Amino acid sequence: xxxxxxxxxxxxxxxxxxxxxxxxxxxxxxxxxxxxxxxxxxxxxxxxxxxxxxxxxxxxxxxxxxxxxxxxxxxxxxxxxxxxxxxxxxxxxxxxxxxxxxxxxxxxxxxxxxxxxxxxxxxxxxxxxxxxxxxxxxxxxxxxxxxxxxxxxxxxxxxxxxxxxxxxxxxxxxxxxxxxxxxxxxxxxxxxxxxxxxxxxxxxxxxxxxxxxxxxxxxxxxxxxxxxxxxxxxxxxxxxxxxxxxxxxxxxxxxxxxxxxxxxxxxxxxxxxxxxxxxxxxxxxxxxxxxxxxxxxxxxxxxxxxxxxxxxxxxxxxxxxxxxxxxxxxxxxxxxxxxxxxxxxxxxxxxxxxxxxxxxxxxxxxxxxxxxxxxxxx
Amino acid sequence: xxxxxxxxxxxxxxxxxxxxxxxxxxxxxxxxxxxxxxxxxxxxxxxxxxxxxxxxxxxxxxxxxxxxxxxxxxxxxxxxxxxxxxxxxxxxxxxxxxxxxxxxxxxxxxxxxxxxxxxxxxxxxxxxxxxxxxxxxxxxxxxxxxxxxxxxxxxxxxxxxxxxxxxxxxxxxxxxxxxxxxxxxxxxxxxxxxxxxxxxxxxxxxxxxxxxxxxxxxxxxxxxxxxxxxxxxxxxxxxxxxxxxxxxxxxxxxxxxxxxxxxxxxxxxxxxxxxxxxxxxxxxxxxxxxxxxxxxxxxxxxxxxxxxxxxxxxxxxxxxxxxxxxxxxxxxxxxxxxxxxxxxxxxxxxxxxxxxxxxxxxxxxxxxxxxxxxxxxxxxxxxxxxxxxxxxxxxxxxxxxxxxxxxxxxxxxxxxxxxxxxxxxxxxxxxxxxxxxxxxxxxxxxxxxxxxxxxxxxxxxxxx
Numbered sequence: 001x002x003x004x005x006x007x008x009x010x011x012x013x014x015x016x017x018x019x020x021x022x023x024x025x026x027x028x029x030x031x032x033x034x035x036x037x038x039x040x041x042x043x044x045x046x047x048x049x050x051x052x053x054x055x056x057x058x059x060x061x062x063x064x065x066x067x068x069x070x071x072x073x074x075x076x077x078x079x080x081x082x083x084x085x086x087x088x089x090x091x092x093x094x095x096x097x098x099x100x101x102x103x104x105x106x107x108x109x110x111x112x113x114x115x116x117x118x119x120x121x122x123x124x125x126x127x128x129x130x131x132x133x134x135x136x137x138x139x140x141x142x143x144x145x146x147x148x149x150x151x152x153x154x155x156x157x158x159x160x161x162x163x164x165x166x167x168x169x170x171x172x173x174x175x176x177x178x179x180x181x182x183x184x185x186x187x188x189x190x191x192x193x194x195x196x197x198x199x200x201x202x203x204x205x206x207x208x209x210x211x212x213x214x215x216x217x218x219x220x221x222x223x224x225x226x227x228x229x230x231x232x233x234x235x236x237x238x239x240x241x242x243x244x245x246x247x248x249x250x251x252x253x254x255x256x257x258x259x260x261x262x263x264x265x266x267x268x269x270x271x272x273x274x275x276x277x278x279x280x281x282x283x284x285x286x287x288x289x290x291x292x293x294x295x296x297x298x299x300x301x302x303x304x305x306x307x308x309x310x311x312x313x314x315x316x317x318x319x320x321x322x323x324x325x326x327x328x329x330x331x332x333x334x335x336x337x338x339x340x341x342x343x344x345x346x347x348x349x350x351x352x353x354x355x356x357x358x359x360x361x362x363x364x365x366x367x368x369x370x371x372x373x374x375x376x377x378x
Numbered sequence: 379x380x381x382x383x384x385x386x387x388x389x390x391x392x393x394x395x396x397x398x399x400x401x402x403x404x405x406x407x408x409x410x411x412x413x414x415x416x417x418x419x420x421x422x423x424x425x426x427x428x429x430x431x432x433x434x435x436x437x438x439x440x441x442x443x444x445x446x447x448x449x450x451x452x453x454x455x456x457x458x459x460x461x462x463x464x465x466x467x468x469x470x471x472x473x474x475x476x477x478x479x480x481x482x483x484x485x486x487x488x489x490x491x492x493x494x495x496x497x498x499x500x501x502x503x504x505x506x507x508x509x510x511x512x513x514x515x516x517x518x519x520x521x522x523x524x525x526x527x528x529x530x531x532x533x534x535x536x537x538x539x540x541x542x543x544x545x546x547x548x549x550x551x552x553x554x555x556x557x558x559x560x561x562x563x564x565x566x567x568x569x570x571x572x573x574x575x576x577x578x579x580x581x582x583x584x585x586x587x588x589x590x591x592x593x594x595x596x597x598x599x600x601x602x603x604x605x606x607x608x609x610x611x612x613x614x615x616x617x618x619x620x621x622x623x624x625x626x627x628x629x630x631x632x633x634x635x636x637x638x639x640x641x642x643x644x645x646x647x648x649x650x651x652x653x654x655x656x657x658x659x660x661x662x663x664x665x666x667x668x669x670x671x672x673x674x675x676x677x678x679x680x681x682x683x684x685x686x687x688x689x690x691x692x693x694x695x696x697x698x699x700x701x702x703x704x705x706x707x708x709x710x711x712x713x714x715x716x717x718x719x720x721x722x723x724x725x726x727x728x729x730x731x732x733x734x735x736x737x738x739x740x741x742x743x744x745x746x747x748x749x750x751x752x753x754x755x756x757x758x759x760x761x762x763x764x765x766x767x768x769x770x771x772x773x774x775x776x777x778x779x780x781x782x783x784x785x786x787x788x789x790x791x792x793x794x795x796x797x798x799x800x801x802x803x804x805x806x807x808x809x810x811x812x813x814x815x816x817x818x819x820x821x822x823x824x825x826x827x828x829x830x831x832x833x834x835x836x837x838x839x840x841x842x
Contacts, residue, residue: 023695028509030490
């Protein structure tokens with residue numbers, strides 16, 4: 001399915017309408033970056049809408065504070081409109097464009113790819129050791145994993161998937177940035193890029209202007225921010241664990257699995273814990289959030305990604321716990337299959353929000369360095 | 379709520395003043411029932427549309443810059459009201475405005491530095507983070523947590539009084555009648571501006587062209603019931619806080635977005651394409667509140683603010699796009715004004731503009747010469763197409779006819795003696811302080827100060 005080149009006309013018109021309302025009101029200016037950014041503008045072309053939509057965390061602060069929210073006749077649903085625009089922008093910037101349709105079927109795509117990954121690794125294991133090798137109990141010895149799957153095959157599969165994901169995300173970032181009209185290099189190499197990275201990482205604007213956001217309900221709370229930090233930290237620790245393991249393998253000629261108190265296992269266990277608990281908390285908040293502020297069409301995308309993170313982490317922890325049993329071979333294939341699906345779907349799932357939020361925050365930082373338009377009339 | 383119970387305090391009106399009264403009464407130990415006539419989603423009366431309160435302060439304090447001493451506040455109030463104010467009550471409000479913010483913060487109100495484009499207010503006005511609806515939400519959360527009973531969609535239809543003593547109220551909730559009994563009453567039900575019949579009584583047919591900027595629920599019933607029961611009123615029914623707003627605004631509840639902030643940049647003409655007032659008399663925040671009445675006095679209560687292409691980008695963009703045309707003649711046609719008349723008005727204006735260095739941030743030297751009415755500041759020729767126009771109508775925020783009160787927020791009876799147990803706060807008594815004119819942010823100050831006093835006094839009176 002071909003993604004749309006532009007926002008659907010009604011959505012662009014609604015986007016402009018809500019921006020005009022917010023720009024004339026400005027009461028929400030202190031909540032986050034979206035409002036100061038929109039106040040710099042007098043008109044709202046599609047590129048402006050996409051940029052502003054990707055600055056938004058979709059908390060409920062502006063919804064509860066809005067004097068024009070339904071049942072007011074202006075029926076201003078700012079965060080939901082931005083969520084809809086954001087969803088289209090994810091598809092617009094997906095590369096290769098032929099795969100953008102996966103965005104609409106986030107959950108299903110992840111499930112099918114996980115199954116395919118599982119089958120792939122099962123096949124690789126069968127090729128290596130036959131059915132007997134797959135279900136045999138294993139000594140907890142160095143090289144046990146690679147008795148199941150050849151190290152070469154594993155590296156080849158994940159290198160391909162990793163490069164694919166990185167290339168697709170980089171192309172998406174470039175496409176997003178081109179739309180802003182800013183100087184090409186500034187998105188990665190500038191003071192604003194450093195600022196944008198830091199602001200994205202610390203979720204600076206998921207704070208409701210101090211004291212937390214109205215999420216999942218009206219009461220300001222930091223819950224989502226901390227659970228997101230936990231998720232990102234889990235992701236980072238798992239990545240670090242894999243990197244350390246690669247150094248062990250190539251640098252120190254120490255093949256996996258590693259002892260329980262070794263650095264890769266400790267990092268991986270902590271990371272896996274973060275990836276289980278963080279998304280669990282985020283899913284719990286998601287269940288309780290106000291339906292008025294969200295775009296229900298995106299629930300699949302959000303939930304698909306969170307559940308995939310949990311499954312990858314959960315099977316990883318299980319693999320560690322049961323690696324001496326006969327289940328190890330199957331668990332290994334399952335874990336690797338899920339991690340593969342996670343990598344492959346990264347550019348076509350919720351993960352892209354990190355890339356575009358970062359880019360939008362870099363642009364915000366660039367704009368902050370420019371003089372504000374001077375509205376001297378008040 | 380429990381209709382069989384006799385509460386210590388019945389608060390009628392769930393805006394800022396009513397909430398402040400409910401919170402302070404409950405805090406003082408009283409049982410409180412608060413009646414809000416709107417549904418929950420539209421609660422908060424006009425407070426929903428506010429954004430700041432004006433505070434006296436002797437040195438820079440949290441979100442406020444420099445200092446705003448009592449005398450300056452008082453002088454500002456005298457300027458806008460032309461002296462039509464009760465000095466004792468006004469000074470009490472001004473002094474107590476210095477200590478409002480910590481009280482408000484205790485109940486969850488968050489403050490922020492003045493909004494973009496409001497440079498002139500950063501010294502005098504403390505802005506609520508997220509605006510008035512965020513404030514109202516915080517107060518309702520606090521009230522519920524403290525155990526204030528709240529009834530939404532609850533309209534007071536009748537009051538039972540014995541002389542100036544309140545006994546009970548007849549209330550309609552979702553079509554069913556109830557009787558609310560309480561030892562004291564706090565009337566905080568706003569002005570009567572949403573009652574179009576009453577407005578017409580005061581203004582004549584002109585009122586049909588007025589737009590109500592705020593809540594449609596302020597119909598003045600409680601004011602009428604109490605004055606009908608012999609309570610003393612203050613103020614002129616035609617006086618109120620009225621600004622010129624976009625004529626295309628919704629009939630009710632359009633709030634802040636309907637503002638048109640380019641009056642001082644261009645010219646304003648009536649339906650005869652004639653100018654009628656000095657658009658550049660003073661800074662817009664000091665003048666916006668006179669333009670409602672100015673437009674109300676024009677034929678058919680309509681006017682048009684006209685600017686040229688030099689001006690967009692220098693004022694907060696209004697919510698609706700302007701009427702635009704490449705020439706003044708075509709602009710007139712689009713506005714259904716007499717083209718020759720508008721051309722003549724613009725030519726006369728352009729000819730009268732003296733050269734000067736334009737600066738909208740100060741009272742600059744760009745003025746007209748030999749023009750009547752003059753434009754004293756920010757006068758620049760309208761010569762750069764396209765030309766834009768915003769149609770203007772009087773936008774009523776709230777009316778000033780209200781209940782006379784003393785410094786303890788007690789409503790005065792016809793003989794001038796304070797009622798035992800009837801108190802008033804907010805717009806329903808703002809006319810004691812505002813005889814005419816308006817000072818940005820003082821409505822919320824009056825509501826907060828008198829609301830907290832009314833709550834404390836009512837709780838004290840109800841205590842055994």
